[in-house]
Amino acid sequence: MGRLGDTHLSAGRPELVRAGWTAALHILERLGRADADCLRAELRELPVPDTACRPLPRRS
Numbered sequence: 001m002g003r004l005g006d007t008h009l010s011a012g013r014p015e016l017v018r019a020g021w022t023a024a025l026h027i028l029e030r031l032g033r034a035d036a037d038c039l040r041a042e043l044r045e046l047p048v049p050d051t052a053c054r055p056l057p058r059r060s
Contacts, residue, residue: 004020005018005020014047024039
């Protein structure tokens with residue numbers, strides 16, 4: 001999953017990077033792997049998606 005995220009990163013698809021790396025992080029954490037810290041740091045470096053900054057649409 002981590003390598004898939006790398007592929008998406010090189011293709012300029014940060015939303016897919018985040019999804020792949022997040023899935024990989026959950027697996028690494030469950031396995032108690034020390035490299036989960038490295039992946040967690042990579043996730044922190046990703047830009048915040050634009051949608052996170054937009055207000056939610058009003059419900060009528």
